[in-house]
Amino acid sequence: MAYALSGCATMSPEECLQANWEEVGYNDAVEGYPVSRSSEHREACASTGVTVDFALYRNGHTLGLPYYCTRETGFETADHGGDFATQCRREIFPEYVLGYSEGLDVFALKTEMREIEIQIDEKSDQAEALLIQIGQLRTARDNPELSKDARKEARYQLSQLESLYSTLNQDIEWLNRARDDVFEEIDAITAAFYRSL
Numbered sequence: 001m002a003y004a005l006s007g008c009a010t011m012s013p014e015e016c017l018q019a020n021w022e023e024v025g026y027n028d029a030v031e032g033y034p035v036s037r038s039s040e041h042r043e044a045c046a047s048t049g050v051t052v053d054f055a056l057y058r059n060g061h062t063l064g065l066p067y068y069c070t071r072e073t074g075f076e077t078a079d080h081g082g083d084f085a086t087q088c089r090r091e092i093f094p095e096y097v098l099g100y101s102e103g104l105d106v107f108a109l110k111t112e113m114r115e116i117e118i119q120i121d122e123k124s125d126q127a128e129a130l131l132i133q134i135g136q137l138r139t140a141r142d143n144p145e146l147s148k149d150a151r152k153e154a155r156y157q158l159s160q161l162e163s164l165y166s167t168l169n170q171d172i173e174w175l176n177r178a179r180d181d182v183f184e185e186i187d188a189i190t191a192a193f194y195r196s197l
Contacts, residue, residue, distance in 0.1 A: 009044040010037070016045035021053040022060035029064025032073070034087045071099035075193055078103025079110075102193055109186045116179045120172055127168045134161050 011019070019041075028037045035058060042052045069088035074096040077085065088096040140146060140154035 010040045011044045013045075013048045016041075016048045016050040019045070019050065021056040022063075025057035025060030025062075026064035027060075029061040029087070030067045032068050032085060034085075035061050065093070069093035069096040071095040071102075072197060074099030074101075075103035075106075079106045079190075081107055102189075106186055106189055109182055109189070113179055113182045113186070116175055116182065120175045120179065123168050123172050123175070127165060127172065130161055130165045130168065134158060134165060137161065 011024075024041065025035075025038070029035075038052050038054060038057045038061075041057075045052065065087060069085065069092075073085075074088070076099075077083075078100045084100055085096070090097050137154045137158040141151050141158055143151070146154070
């Protein structure tokens, strides 16, 4: 019903002319829009000469809010990084507040997991670059046309880089385990939440 037309208008002229403002307010509330959405409808309907009946809109919005301001909605909003819905007033919808708090815990874990994945990617890139250098140094070490000193230097650098490569791989392995642990924690908390509904 209250959808965006051409990316801007909240209602078409036809919808404005046929609007049941209590129903519009109800549907907006259920979809998570604040009561200020009515001003966008007023602008969308201005060209038709239709005005928003704010009293009916607000009444419908009030009736619809309990269907949006739930613990589940709060959880999913926070879990996806959304802002707290100010229309879900804390004193009226404590379940929404509880769910939002629970969702924030999951969002924090997801943020932690993304940070770990960034580290994995960075270290993997470093390891890949090291492999190229290691290959070049092995070629130099085994090249009989190079001087003894040059091959000796290649061996020394090779041992340093191979040690660094080994350390990087250990770090990557540890980070992969840490990421898997966080993922399992997210999965467990989320599953427990939905079981509790």
